Amino acid sequence: MSLSFAPVRVALPSLVLLCGLLISCLSFARQVDVHDPVMTKEGDTYYLFSTGPGITFYSSRDMKNWKLAGRAFATEPAWAKQVSPSFNGHLWAPDIVQHNGKFYLYYSVSAFGKNTSAMGVTVTKTLDTSSPDYGWEDQGIVLQSVPHRDMWNAIDPAVIIDHEGTPWMSFGSFWGGLKLVKLDQNLTTLAEPQEWHTIAKRERSLLEDDASAGSAAIEAPFIFRKGDYYYLFASWDKCCRGKDSDYKVVVGRAKDIRGPYLDKDGVDMNRGGGSLVIAGNKNWIALGHNSAYTFDKKDYLVLHAYETADDYLQKIKILEMTWDKDGWPKVDPKDLDRYQSKLID
DSSP: OOOOOOOOOOOHHHHHHHHHHHHHHHHHTOOOOOSSOEEEEETTEEEEEOSEETOEEEEESSSSEEEEEEESOSSOOTTHHHHOTTOOSEEEEEEEEEETTEEEEEEEEEOTTSOOEEEEEEEESOSOTTSTTOOOEEEEEEEEEOTTTOSSOOOOOEEEEOTTSOEEEEEOBSTTOEEEEEBOTTSSSBOSSOOEEEEEOOOOOTTSOTTSOOSOOEEEEEEEEETTEEEEEEEESOOSSGGGOOOEEEEEEESSTTOOOBOTTSOBGGGTOOEEEEOOOSSEEEEEEEEEEEETTEEEEEEEEEEGGGTTEEEEEEEEEEEOTTSOEEOOTTHHHHOOOEEOO
16 A cells, blocks of 8 residues: 655745744754853852953853853943054953952953053952942053063963962963963052063064064963962964864963973973863864863863854853873863853843
């Protein structure tokens, strides 16, 4: 016995409704698309900050389901256009630090591909936007770079307080590499007398224009203390170029926060050293601009990755970080596919 089936015809209004429902479902399952992510925790709530207009931040109870929490700047820092006349409200590469009952949010203002840059800091007592103590107060510029004067770039701040209670800021992108500068105890100005160190760099041609970023592709330092060591994470190679991006995370370590930071082979990161922590796969490319944390006795590597299936849109990845027998950090590349964030209402 043969069976025949009539073609199914769907009325246009029903088809429109079906498409609307499908789009709604896809929207509901949207992942969190952020660039240059950093995190902190207050009480039982995690907070996520990243590059973007005004620095929008998110909150979560489980590091997977995230909702919009607020914005640090309603418009822009008052001083931004003095540093970069073309500034359009897009603040780069923040870092968030909790210290002495306050949260310090560091951020960058810059012209793309130039060291016409400055890093500022804004402060609040709490990240809970429903609290009467919530409210950001900008403290202005911490550090500024000027083309042809400075061979470093004042972006990508990351602040750490060492084992002696001294605050330091690492920062930098391209040019003469990654820098470390001592902060005053107020965490908003440089310590005096000033103390500066170069902690990582890659080879740069002497013939390149001093005002050009050049070919020494290294940026986004983040120092994480574990046991007897300070671990310096950095991002190598190209971000922000869609399918042509090849960002990756490398690491070195030192017992003194000032360095030298050596990789697994004993090569100084000031001489191009750096051991690979993680690179991309076919589904996720351009892994980088990481931060690292200990939450509830577990260590995590936080970074962005570009999703191949979504036209290389950047997404948040939070990967559990373990340590090998020699004390080096490692993550499971399979966690890139396992971890999926969700943006909720």
